Amino acid sequence: MSDVLAVNAVNLTKTYGPLTAVDNITVQIGQGEVYGILGPNGAGKTTFLRMLFGLIRPDSGTLEVFGRSWPKNGVSALDGVAGFIESPKFYPGLTGRRNLQLLAGLDGGTAGRRIDEVLEVVDLADRYRDKVRGYSFGMRQRLGVAASLLRDPRLLVLDEPANGLDPAGIRDMRALVKRLAESGLTVLLSSHDMGEVEQICDDVTIMRTGSVVYHGSIAALREQAPAQAHRISTTDDHRTETLARARGLQVSHTEDGLAVRGPQRDVDALIADIIGASIALRGLSLSETPLEALFFMLTESAPGAPTADLNIPATSGAHR
The missing domain is CATH 3.30.70 (Alpha-Beta Plaits)
Known part of the structure; x- marks a missing residue:
């Protein structure tokens, strides 16, 4: 496998007037990882993903995806990258398959040939004739994953994919992400749910008010967790x-x-x-759970405050 990082974000900062949405963070993700960006609402997760997709530009710092960046490579920086930020949108009066056909047409190339394959991957092969207006929220989320997979990506970015799902939908989405990860795809998952990240991800960056309060493996984080x-x-x-x-x-x-x-x-x-x-x-x-308790301890204290009695670095991390 290439030594080039899937995501190499170094010292990223993004401000909106007096608000610092992302404050000098470093996030580095190796190819083949299932990586979590975790934090409560307002932590800066979505701002980071918007910078990754080139929807907004950082005020300072550098961001490369598979060694490419927007300043150097323009839109080709997103070659091999797919996903969605917030909830994916579709034409409700069209079928799931027709929505995918339209998106494949925009991408061109061989994307259209993958429609049947991706519908099978996300367990929608028996509902592709149904109009999207009749889909449950979980089905629409899975259709969003299918649309992303049309590009045959090397990096799949999912922003809160289980948000708003019922327990069955959460179970199905979790199983889907695990299957995709087992195929060797690099997955970057944002969430505010420690339980979701714990069960899926290898490594995690935890954010609070735009800053990184933990970066490392789930296993290392678990060792620091308090008693139940x-x-x-x-x-x-x-x-x-x-x-x-x-x-x-x-x-x-x-x-x-x-x-x-x-x-x-x-x-x-x-x-x-x-x-x-x-x-x-x-x-x-x-x-x-102990990890949930640790997550609240890390994210609910005042910005810049020490994480009392925890041997956890409150600094930006780097890929190990």
Whole structure:
């Protein structure tokens, strides 16, 4: 495989008046990776993707795709690149196949010969005769992936592909991305959902208010994750909090009780303490996963603030 990076973005900055949408970020993605750009709304993910597609230009920094850039190569910088930003749009009164035929005609070349193949890949081979107005949101998202695959890309860029989907749609989209990744395609996926990225991506860049707060592998991130949190609701949360802190557990308040974090054996002992103190236990459930908890810790603190007690670099990363 070539040593040329699929995406090589170095020190990118983009401002809109007083707003810094992307602040000196570096993102480098190797060919064949399934890479996640993760962050809450407003983190700068879509701004980064718009710069990658050449829809907007950075104020400073450099951005190359397979060694090509807009300043040097113009529109050919996007050779081998396909995808969509936000939700893909189609003519609702036309069938799925006819929409793809129109898009293939714009691309020219051999794209039209791939229509049956891409419909099969995205599991729409039995619905291509139906008008798009009758498609579910998930089907339209999959048709967007099919349209992207018409170009036979080397890099597929998907902006929040599971956003707005029901659980079945999320499952189908996740399975589709995994199949595409297994074929050797480089996939760049943006999301605000840690669970989605964790199950699909090899490496991730986490953004907050335009800056990078983590860059590296999912495996390395998982090692930094805190203990699983439990939601606990009782008839006396004040005494429960005292019992939890006596066990050395971390405690925070939620809308419906307490969130308790620490080793499972200590949480188990706390439950026994609660019952032994004649406090009625009204609710006990798992909170967010450890990686989700870490994601919130990284993205909800104030910009520039240290990630307390975490050995995580709050700087732009580079491809390893």
